[in-house]
Amino acid sequence: MTVTETPTFAEEWADWHTRHEAARADGHGFLAITGLTWLTAEPQRIAGVPGEWWTGPGGPVVRLADGEELVVGGTTVHGEHAFGEVPERGGVDAVAGDVVIEVARRGGADVVRPRDPANPVLTAYTGTPAYEADPRWRVTGTYVPFDQPRPTTVGSVVEGLEHVYDAPGRIEFTLEGRELTLTAFDGATPGSFMVLFTDETSGVTTYAANRSLKVGAPDADGTVVLDFNRATNLPCAYTVFATCPLPPAENRLPIAVEAGEKKPAA
Incomplete structure (x- = not known):
């Protein structure tokens, strides 16, 4: 009988990051x-x-x-x-x-x-450095829907350009001993979310303008998982021809999230 070992947390993250890098380096990405x-x-x-x-x-x-x-x-x-x-x-x-x-x-x-x-x-792209995967940056939170989606205007890396997203709700969670909240936008798949944020690493070890985190659909009781190990850079971290949105003001976390992707390699 063959025994299949369950991948470790670090192995699962490494596999995800390899696939993410491959998608980013697509010939028409x-x-x-x-x-x-x-x-x-x-x-x-x-x-x-x-x-x-x-x-x-x-x-x-x-x-x-x-x-x-x-x-x-x-x-x-x-x-x-x-x-x-x-x-x-x-x-x-x-x-x-x-x-x-x-x-x-x-x-x-x-x-x-x-x-x-x-x-x-x-x-010339050689890859994006990232923090080592660490389970302490994978936390559970609670999704709290708004009574109705809130049109939320955010800035852009292009001066004078604004984006408007409908925010269906917020995510409440505790990280590094702090009670925190992030406004969530609709994700790419039904029921999922996309969160734009900055933190105390922004402009130091991570890209200054923003990072993005995908969050799966909540459980029946509103539970969601935020895995900051999978926080990624948006296109504007790599090209001046991007029009990426900036995070809403309330998504500027007052802690250093030492997880996920760092600044692109020079």
């Missing part, structure tokens, strides 16, 4: 972004991208010259192509050879961000 163009009503050319681009009440539009083409939704397009209205924090991809062109909407404005697997930021 945010490390591949080569530029950020804010579209206006005036048609403009974008370096490394076919066509002239502009936006209006109906959303982004591209006009391709003779001999230029893009692939959108699996269909090759020529001439003038309208992408339609793009929802906030949404996006559509257009493909030109090896380059994927992200057509998105951020802070009420339409943007274009090419993603090229040959981008030096991606090809």
Whole structure:
């Protein structure tokens, strides 16, 4: 009979971090972004991208010259192509050879961000350092829903840009002997949450502007698990072409969370 050993806490974390790093280094991930163009009503050319681009009440539009083409939704397009209205924090991809062109909407404005697997930021990437996994940074908390989601305006790493998220509730927990609270936003999967925060390590050993933590859906009694060992950097820690949100003021923790990802390697 073969006995299968249960992975240790550190082994589980190492496996998670390896997978997270692999996703971050994807050939068309945010490390591949080569530029950020804010579209206006005036048609403009974008370096490394076919066509002239502009936006209006109906959303982004591209006009391709003779001999230029893009692939959108699996269909090759020529001439003038309208992408339609793009929802906030949404996006559509257009493909030109090896380059994927992200057509998105951020802070009420339409943007274009090419993603090229040959981008030096991606090809030179060697990984992100992190604190050693430690179970003391994995704590349980209680999710307390608001009577109704609260529209919460937060700043951005882009000066003058604001993001608005609906906050469904807050998470209360105790860490390092302190009773703390974090405002939670909706996560990528139904019932889950995303928390943006800073702490006393921010700007010292960790990225100054923000870190992000995914939190699974609460149990029936509201119990959730916050594993700060899995706190990660947002794209703005790696590229100037990101539009990342800043944490709400109440999510600035008055302790040093010596867990999770540190500043990216220089």
